[in-house]
Amino acid sequence: MRKGKVFYKDLFAGIISEEESGYIFTYEKEYLKLKEAKPISLTLPMKSQPYENSFMFPFFDGLIPEGWLLHIAEKNWKIDQRDRMGLLLAFCKDCIGAVSVIPMEE
DSSP, X not given: OEEEEEEETTEEEEEEEEEXXXXXXEEOHHHHHOXXXXXXXXXXXXXXXXXXXSSOOXXXXXXXXXXXXXXXXXXXXXXXXXXXXXXXXXXXXTOSSSEEEXXXXX
């Protein structure tokens, strides 16, 4: 099971995890209480219940590099392009935009 801390700007917004059954994203309870909190995506509105999906959430999948940068990841870091969680954790620490994903140690 792999996990990543999801940040909106500099605020810890939640956790995404890869389970045997698929993917789970849960907003952090403290984040939901903040006045300045915003949903990380229109497709993932703020709620206390976890989001579950059998495949990578389209919003997070959209953060993963494509094209030549994806090719470099496959070649140099030996990350298969089908390993969406591996790519998300490896490349989305400093994304363009407000959201970033930092790997969590198991």
